[in-house]
Amino acid sequence: MASRAVERPPQVGILTVSDRCYLGTQEDSSGPNLKAIVEQEQGLAGQVVKTKIVADEHSQIQDALINWCDEEKLDLILTTGGTGFATRDVTPEATKAVLEKEAPGLALSMLMGSLQITPLAMLSRPACGTRRNSLIINLPGSKKGSQECYEFVLPGLRHAIQLLRGDNKEVEATHKSMTSSQGSHDHSASHGHKCPHHHDIPDMPDHHHDISKVARRPRSSPYPMISFEDAYSLVMAKAPVLAPESIKCKDALGYILASDVTAKQPLPPFRASIKDGYAVISSDGPGPRRVLSDSLAGQLPKSELIPGYVIRITTGAPVPDGADAVVEVEQTELLKESDGGEIELEVNILQAVKPGQDIRPIGLDIPKDQVILKQGARLGPSELGLLAAVGVTCVPVYQMPKVAVVSTGNELCEPHEECKKGHIFDSNRTTLLSALRDHGFPCIDMGIAKDTEESLQATLKSAISQADVVISTGGVSMGEKDLLKYCLMVGIHAKVHFGRVFLKPGKPTTFATISSESSQKLFFALPGNPASAIVTFHLFVLPALRKMMGYAQPNLTKIKAKVASDIKLDPRPEFQRVKLVWGSSDLVPMATITGSQMSSRLLSMSDANALLVLPPQTDGVKELKKGSVVDALIIGRI
Numbered sequence: 001m002a003s004r005a006v007e008r009p010p011q012v013g014i015l016t017v018s019d020r021c022y023l024g025t026q027e028d029s030s031g032p033n034l035k036a037i038v039e040q041e042q043g044l045a046g047q048v049v050k051t052k053i054v055a056d057e058h059s060q061i062q063d064a065l066i067n068w069c070d071e072e073k074l075d076l077i078l079t080t081g082g083t084g085f086a087t088r089d090v091t092p093e094a095t096k097a098v099l100e101k102e103a104p105g106l107a108l109s110m111l112m113g114s115l116q117i118t119p120l121a122m123l124s125r126p127a128c129g130t131r132r133n134s135l136i137i138n139l140p141g142s143k144k145g146s147q148e149c150y151e152f153v154l155p156g157l158r159h160a161i162q163l164l165r166g167d168n169k170e171v172e173a174t175h176k177s178m179t180s181s182q183g184s185h186d187h188s189a190s191h192g193h194k195c196p197h198h199h200d201i202p203d204m205p206d207h208h209h210d211i212s213k214v215a216r217r218p219r220s221s222p223y224p225m226i227s228f229e230d231a232y233s234l235v236m237a238k239a240p241v242l243a244p245e246s247i248k249c250k251d252a253l254g255y256i257l258a259s260d261v262t263a264k265q266p267l268p269p270f271r272a273s274i275k276d277g278y279a280v281i282s283s284d285g286p287g288p289r290r291v292l293s294d295s296l297a298g299q300l301p302k303s304e305l306i307p308g309y310v311i312r313i314t315t316g317a318p319v320p321d322g323a324d325a326v327v328e329v330e331q332t333e334l335l336k337e338s339d340g341g342e343i344e345l346e347v348n349i350l351q352a353v354k355p356g357q358d359i360r361p362i363g364l365d366i367p368k369d370q371v372i373l374k375q376g377a378r379l380g381p382s383e384l385g386l387l388a389a390v391g392v393t394c395v396p397v398y399q400m401p402k403v404a405v406v407s408t409g410n411e412l413c414e415p416h417e418e419c420k421k422g423h424i425f426d427s428n429r430t431t432l433l434s435a436l437r438d439h440g441f442p443c444i445d446m447g448i449a450k451d452t453e454e455s456l457q458a459t460l461k462s463a464i465s466q467a468d469v470v471i472s473t474g475g476v477s478m479g480e481k482d483l484l485k486y487c488l489m490v491g492i493h494a495k496v497h498f499g500r501v502f503l504k505p506g507k508p509t510t511f512a513t514i515s516s517e518s519s520q521k522l523f524f525a526l527p528g529n530p531a532s533a534i535v536t537f538h539l540f541v542l543p544a545l546r547k548m549m550g551y552a553q554p555n556l557t558k559i560k561a562k563v564a565s566d567i568k569l570d571p572r573p574e575f576q577r578v579k580l581v582w583g584s585s586d587l588v589p590m591a592t593i594t595g596s597q598m599s600s601r602l603l604s605m606s607d608a609n610a611l612l613v614l615p616p617q618t619d620g621v622k623e624l625k626k627g628s629v630v631d632a633l634i635i636g637r638i
């Protein structure tokens, strides 16, 4: 078998399709047998993470397959049963209904192998193919038949899984070992393609063209153009919530709480006066009283209160024992003062007093052990104040992702450098680093990388080693110096999830992940055009970063806005930069476009506080009329 150096054993699901097993009238022997052989070290060495028994019902089979492909993202799903000629045998039909691509070669290998054993094999009707990154294979229902058929396809499984995972390094190794073991020559030498099968992979472009030969570059992008919604979902699905850590409250501004925080002590911790006045015994009622002593904020009462007396008190001071109400100074009059007038000796209480009046009992604001902040709360000024109020100094929060930013391009120079002919100042790095800082993310400035494999790879590697998320700009389109995607895949062995999005600006936005045992790092290769870079930062990067740092709702806030003038629609869905302004009686703000929306024009972002969500033009509708109401995503201060 081929190299085993894949990062994770193939994740496998085994679906037993049988009315009788489902009803419990027959024991399922094929499913457990398949599990054992799938997990054999000398075989696939897979990990069977899902097993299920369903009836011979189209909907049950389909639901299980869709769930395992789309939600569980299994590498391989083996079904056993329901592939024959009986009326209730519907496994191939239910499977075909969920497949995106059929793989008849697998069915053929099973048939060819099985026919050597029994002519009845011709009555088996397996469906095989892929849905998203999962491979589904129908095996017969019998224990013996399912094992034999599995063994016929086993030699191709690891390679197929690697291709579906987009694991380039492994793909090459496995492909080489498989083809050489069969004595066939390596196509890479003659065709310049190390892995000809890459043409077949829907989400994997052929990145193995010789990048030194510009004439041979692809003339159309090998990356499928996916919708904004799909791209967004992919990014959000891949962004991991980072592990919690405990940090000092003084450093916690902007973080999200990883668990509930309870009050260790009540607030107020003692019965506190709400007014400046006199602590009284309410049952004494109104009338003249001797002033016994005082109780000032920050000090303990000097004495207990006894009937016929009052104790002078200030707001926030502890109410002395014996007192059960406070009368504000305005409801009293002075009857007798000390010589020189330093203290009051006797006062007249002018009002009837209710028990408890103007006293905050212990724990009135915050009872002891009450949950004062819930997991998921964002620690803003008031939340941090609340923590301080109950004496909490350290809090469990989700870690914030560290973000590295790199600009790429031979034409770029630093704003403080002399700008030679043919060069421009790098503005993207400043924009992005500032946006990150504005949102409180720790960032790493990786400088400018040249448009060469060496410079890009060294910079990307260094960025990935230091950060949880890397943002690059430039080099992702069709030019011969647009080497970013190539370097990501070949040099970094990143899994590129998409390389083009049906969206303006930001069409070549590229998203990849770099996985290891302990982490999943995200790589956003944003377009070089300055407006495209910052718009796609808001559309993709910011929500992902927010998810990583624990936001329950990481998406940009969406509101309705009225367009202030007619807008020409683009063939692509477009996010135009606008300034939202509310007139004095407007419920819906007016959205004014910030001038020309060319992707190169960073000025279109200046003063913008929202992105207007515009649908693509259709044959019938090419324009949005002034006054139309559309969605707007908030990106700035309102």
Ligand SMILES: Nc1nc2c(c(=O)[nH]1)N[C@H]1C(S)=C(S)[C@@H](COP(=O)(O)OP(=O)(O)OC[C@H]3O[C@@H](n4cnc5c(N)ncnc54)[C@H](O)[C@@H]3O)O[C@H]1N2
Pocket (backbone or CB within 6 Å): 407, 408, 409, 411, 412, 424, 425, 426, 427, 428, 429, 473, 474, 475, 476, 477, 478, 479, 482, 505, 506, 507, 508, 526, 527, 528, 529, 530, 532, 599, 600
């Ligand atoms: N043949 C095609 N060409 C282009 C396509 C296409 O589909 N087919 N897409 C266009 C679109 S849309 C965009 S967006 C850009 C994206 O370009 P890249 O990501 O490859 O970026 P570069 O080529 O490196 O630069 C584009 C543009 O931006 C300027 N730039 C780059 N970095 C910075 C920076 N840090 N600060 C300021 N300005 C920067 C650069 O000088 C270029 O003018 O591709 C289209 N082409």
Ligand code: MOO
Pocket (backbone or CB within 6 Å): 503, 504, 505, 506, 507, 508, 527, 529, 532, 599, 600
């Ligand atoms: O998609 Mo590009 O970002 O139009 O300029």
Ligand SMILES: [Mg+2]
Pocket (backbone or CB within 6 Å): 474, 475, 476, 477, 478, 479, 482, 528
């Ligand atoms: Mg380019």
